[in-house]
Amino acid sequence: xxxxxxxxxxxxxxxxxxxxxxxxxxxxxxxxxxxxxxxxxxxxxxxxxxxxxxxxxxxxxxxxxxxxxxxxxxxxxxxxxxxxxxxxxxxxxxxxxxxxxxxxxxxxxxxxxxxxxxxxxxxxxxxxxxxxxxxxxxxxxxxxxxxxxxxxxxxxxxxxxxxxxxxxxxxxxxxxxxxxxxxxxxxxxxxxxxxxxxxxxxxxxxxxxxxxxxxxxxxxxxxxxxxxxxxxxxxxxxxxxxxxxxxxxxxxxxxxxxxxxxxxxxxxxxxxxxxxxxxxxxxxxxxxxxxxxxxxxxxxxxxxxxxxxxxxxxxxxxxxxxxxxxxxxxxxxxxx
Amino acid sequence: xxxxxxxxxxxxxxxxxxxxxxxxxxxxxxxxxxxxxxxxxxxxxxxxxxxxxxxxxxxxxxxxxxxxxxxxxxxxxxxxxxxxxxxxxxxxxxxxxxxxxxxxxxxxxxxxxxxxxxxxxxxxxxxxxxxxxxxxxxxxxxxxxxxxxxxxxxxxxxxxxxxxxxxxxxxxxxxxxxxxxxxxxxxxxxxxxxxxxxxxxxxxxxxxxxxxxxxxxxxxxxxxxxxxxxxxxxxxxxxxxxxxxxxxxxxxxxxxxxxxxxxxxxxxxxxxxxxxxxxxxxxxxxxxxxxxxxxxxxx
Numbered sequence: 001x002x003x004x005x006x007x008x009x010x011x012x013x014x015x016x017x018x019x020x021x022x023x024x025x026x027x028x029x030x031x032x033x034x035x036x037x038x039x040x041x042x043x044x045x046x047x048x049x050x051x052x053x054x055x056x057x058x059x060x061x062x063x064x065x066x067x068x069x070x071x072x073x074x075x076x077x078x079x080x081x082x083x084x085x086x087x088x089x090x091x092x093x094x095x096x097x098x099x100x101x102x103x104x105x106x107x108x109x110x111x112x113x114x115x116x117x118x119x120x121x122x123x124x125x126x127x128x129x130x131x132x133x134x135x136x137x138x139x140x141x142x143x144x145x146x147x148x149x150x151x152x153x154x155x156x157x158x159x160x161x162x163x164x165x166x167x168x169x170x171x172x173x174x175x176x177x178x179x180x181x182x183x184x185x186x187x188x189x190x191x192x193x194x195x196x197x198x199x200x201x202x203x204x205x206x207x208x209x210x211x212x213x214x215x216x217x218x219x220x221x222x223x224x225x226x227x228x229x230x231x232x233x234x235x236x237x238x239x240x241x242x243x244x245x246x247x248x249x250x251x252x253x254x255x256x257x258x259x260x261x262x263x264x265x266x267x268x269x270x271x272x273x274x275x276x277x278x279x280x281x282x283x284x285x286x287x288x289x290x291x292x293x294x295x296x297x298x299x300x301x302x303x304x305x306x307x308x309x310x311x312x313x314x315x316x317x318x319x320x321x322x323x324x325x326x327x328x329x330x331x332x333x334x335x336x
Numbered sequence: 337x338x339x340x341x342x343x344x345x346x347x348x349x350x351x352x353x354x355x356x357x358x359x360x361x362x363x364x365x366x367x368x369x370x371x372x373x374x375x376x377x378x379x380x381x382x383x384x385x386x387x388x389x390x391x392x393x394x395x396x397x398x399x400x401x402x403x404x405x406x407x408x409x410x411x412x413x414x415x416x417x418x419x420x421x422x423x424x425x426x427x428x429x430x431x432x433x434x435x436x437x438x439x440x441x442x443x444x445x446x447x448x449x450x451x452x453x454x455x456x457x458x459x460x461x462x463x464x465x466x467x468x469x470x471x472x473x474x475x476x477x478x479x480x481x482x483x484x485x486x487x488x489x490x491x492x493x494x495x496x497x498x499x500x501x502x503x504x505x506x507x508x509x510x511x512x513x514x515x516x517x518x519x520x521x522x523x524x525x526x527x528x529x530x531x532x533x534x535x536x537x538x539x540x541x542x543x544x545x546x547x548x549x550x551x552x553x554x555x556x557x558x559x560x561x562x563x564x565x566x567x568x569x570x571x572x573x574x575x576x577x578x579x580x581x582x583x584x585x586x587x588x589x590x591x592x593x594x595x596x597x598x599x600x601x602x603x604x605x606x607x608x609x610x611x612x613x614x615x616x617x618x619x620x621x622x623x624x625x626x627x628x629x630x631x632x633x634x635x
Contacts, residue, residue, distance in 0.1 A: 013474075016471060016475075017471075017474060017475055017478045020471070020472065020474075020475030020478075021475060021478070021479060023475075024475065024476075024479075024484070024487075025487065028487050028488060028490070028491040029491075139616065139619060139620075140612075140616070142563060142564075142615075142619055143563055143567075143612055143615040143616035143619050144612050144615075145567050145570050145571065145574075145587070145590070145608055145611045145612065145615075146567075146571075147570075147571060147574045147587075147590065147591075148590055148604075148605070148608030148611065148612070151590065151594055151597055151604055151605070151608070152605055152608070154597065155597050155598065155601055155605070159597070159598045272480070273480065275480060275483075276480035276481070276482045276483055279482060279483065279486070279571075279575075280482075280571050280574065280575070283574075283575065284594075294483075294486065295486075295575050298486060298489070298490050298575070298577060299575075299576060299577075301490070303490065303491075306486075306487060306490045307487065310483055310484075310486070310487045313480060313483050314478075314479050314480070314483065317478065317479060317480055318478050318479075321478065
């Protein structure tokens with residue numbers, strides 16, 4: 001009963017947060033110095049045409065009504081037309097979003113695969129060299145500009161060593177071979193059995209996801225370390241050691257199981273944060289995802305596209321937070 | 337131990353001023369033991385000095401173009417080489433320190449008081465004020481700050497002032513959270529009740545009795561955030577939405593040097609190193625300050 005009431009209250013909070021997000025984007029859309037009516041009818045329009053367009057756009061309505069209409073439109077996925085591509089913004093976003101998803105997923109895999117063991121090592125050998133390495137990686141991760149790291153890694157691994165493919169998502173020769181099914185290139189290529197395309201696409205995704213993944217390694221390692229330290233000081237660990245259990249079993253089975261629960265939230269958060277990092281990374285690597293869509297729209301002053309992309313990223317952010325929170329409640333019986 | 341040291345460290349200070357100085361001195365003694373934090377402090381001081389004396393330190397004018405000498409590698413005439421307009425990279429880095437410092441200081445001056453005001457008001461007044469203010473704070477927190485800053489800049493138009501406003505608008509919510517948490521722990525203290533009994537109004541209690549106690553944890557958080565502010569500002573500059581050319585902003589310098597990265601690597605990489613070093617310094621300084629001012633947060 002109380003669980004039901006709690007989760008409904010929780011959902012209400014999420015809904016309110018989303019409404020707040022829409023209020024912010026609505027406000028931003030209103031303070032733009034561009035007159036939306038003039039954008040539709042042009043500078044030379046006579047007075048009555050202007051007035052009619054203004055009415056059709058609903059701009060003669062009170063602000064509250066305008067906001068209500070705006071919320072209704074957003075909820076059915078109507079973000080308006082993009083000025084640059086002349087297509088509905090929601091179609092554009094649906095087209096570019098899988099590329100970002102691909103990047104963020106790879107980066108998270110890297111982050112978990114490296115960050116968790118590193119965090120554990122840092123906690124087990126506290127203040128010894130593995131811990132110092134974790135600390136340095138964390139410190140650098142919080143201080144280095146991601147776009148610069150992207151450029152330098154391009155210089156080294158593409159320009160000097162030639163280990164990976166250059167910017168973009170696919171080589172020119174490989175374009176349009178694979179029919180898009182999921183929009184995630186690696187999956188599509190594997191489904192079609194085009195292994196040449198797969199290899200090329202993989203060469204393109206490695207570097208940007210490694211750069212992006214570095215930041216999640218830094219974050220996940222730091223959090224894993226502090227969770228692990230907390231567990232290793234608990235009495236049940238002492239008890240497990242006292243009854244002669246091997247150190248590996250104490251750490252990897254007993255302690256890790258308790259670390260795993262809060263770690264789920266951390267991984268969720270880092271996944272959401274990657275969307276933010278993706279804006280700059282995608283610009284550096286000419287990666288055709290939502291981040292680059294957003295920045296291209298920004299430079300073209302295409303407000304519908306900017307606000308649409310902002311809402312989508314914000315909604316994903318809120319959604320991932322919600323999901324990791326629910327997962328946490330599910331995994332940890334104490335948190336009700 | 338010299339006389340002034342004994343006076344500062346004495347357990348029975350002679351005056352209120354002595355006590356305050358003594359507390360600062362003790363903090364400094366503790367801070368001094370953290371070598372990395374000292375390094376951070378040294379770099380920040382260096383940044384301030386470079387920004388202040390930029391015209392005397394720079395070897396060239398930051399915007400002086402010389403197309404005959406474009407994209408030169410580092411040499412004795414141009415310590416860090418020249419960019420695509422033949423401008424001296426070293427001099428531009430030196431003048432860029434001013435812009436970085438300007439952005440960081442302005443964001444801190446705008447965002448910290450907003451957060452302080454919202455947080456203390458929410459924590460002290462409680463009830464529906466608390467509910468409303470914290471809901472607004474949560475909306476801003478539930479949102480990637482760079483994306484929000486981008487949207488604000490899109491609305492306001494590119495430029496350094498607008499970048500500052502956009503970053504400040506996204507930076508205040510954590511400060512509000514901290515200030516509220518601090519306020520909640522002290523709002524029921526006896527000394528607040530005493531102040532209220534003496535007839536102090538809400539505004540006076542907030543500004544005179546609550547805000548000063550929030551300052552230390554807020555200072556720590558702002559210092560730690562400065563690294564993030566520098567990175568966001570540089571990111572905006574890199575995207576062409578922050579400081580506009582020909583201003584020597586580090587992020588914008590990385591962006592314009594990007595085209596020449598494979599052949600003239602120094603144009604894009606060196607400004608990035610400057611960003612990295614400065615934001616690292618603020619992180620180190622913030623960590624050190626946290627240990628001294630706010631031991632509870634220590635990890």
